């Protein structure tokens with residue numbers, strides 16, 4: 062382990078533990094966006110920043126900006142950070158790892174007396190998780206001027222309050238946040254770099270390459286509630302040729318799409334396909350041929366074109382199956398979330414930094430969405446560092462080894478320090 066990693070270990074461990082203790086729930090941690098435990102992360106980060114002599118600003122959405130001034134303040138800043146909230150009874154490191162890494166870089170720069178040319182800014186986003194109100198990326202979308210007015214009318218998953226009310230209670234104005242105007246001058250960001258736990262098993266499955274440099278963030282296309290409509294009938298009395306079995310039709314569609322998916326992967330496409338919701342009618346029974354089944358679909362890829370082609374293929378297959386099985390497919394409107402590109406220059410800097418530190422890495426796509434994607438789609442050059450973690454995320458069993466975190470932190474530190482160095486130096 063390098064000298065920088067060694068020096069940062071105690072800071073990181075105590076940061077994670079302090080926040081975990083504040084937000085501990087029945088299982089895991091709960092930090093609702095704009096709630097008191099997310100606020101604790103912001104206050105705790107502010108107190109650390111004060112000791113490091115950083116300037117503090119809060120934008121109109123409540124995102125926290127902590128700045129270590131550079132020697133040439135006319136230059137655009139290098140910015141790093143992530144979100145401080147969590148899902149209900151979630152893990153401690155989703156979001157918080159990127160907050161801690163960004164602060165740890167500021168602390169190292171301060172402690173080692175390193176003065177950079179550009180401003181280095183830590184950015185802590187509000188409410189990234191959608192599980193409380195159904196809207197993800199609230200803080201970053203508001204920052205980019207891309208949060209829609211209707212979206213703050215969403216209601217809490219359990220309590221009778223709206224997102225707008227919670228935002229107001231925290232001291233911010235939902236109307237300013239949904240005005241369509243960016244809340245900061247995004248052209249003053251030379252690069253936004255987010256460190257995040259991987260949330261998948263790939264890095265953790267490797268014994269040596271446990272840091273990821275992200276190649277892009279997958280976009281997605283969703284159908285929230287579709288139906289297959291057939292005909293309900295007695296399971297014993299109706300022979301195969303007379304049936305209109307909705308479940309069999311859906312089963313065939315999924316089996317066909319699974320085979321297409323496999324061959325598309327073999328052809329080199331980036332694609333994931335999930336049918337996570339399937340329900341027969343409330344009156345369904347084992348002795349009744351199902352006349353109706355509802356389902357939801359999610360397809361993701363780094364390429365929106367791949368998603369669109371796969372979606373079109375699925376509609377064609379559904380039509381064919383409908384004819385053959387004498388049922389009808391009813392698809393609802395698609396919900397689309399654009400893929401986000403990693404900036405080639407930022408990615409090259411991250412890879413060069415990892416090589417300089419002697420930290421082996423994997424180049425990999427991000428399957429989950431992130432605040433970084435929102436900024437990238439608003440024109441900010443973006444890059445991401447993944448660190449290995451265990452048991453996925455969005456659950457209380459989520460885990461991360463401090464050694465993996467520190468390797469990712471060092472890649473971030475080196476990237477920030479060498480930001481204006483030529484690649485071959």
Ligand SMILES: [Zn+2]
Pocket residue numbers: 144155156189257
């Ligand atoms: Zn996250």
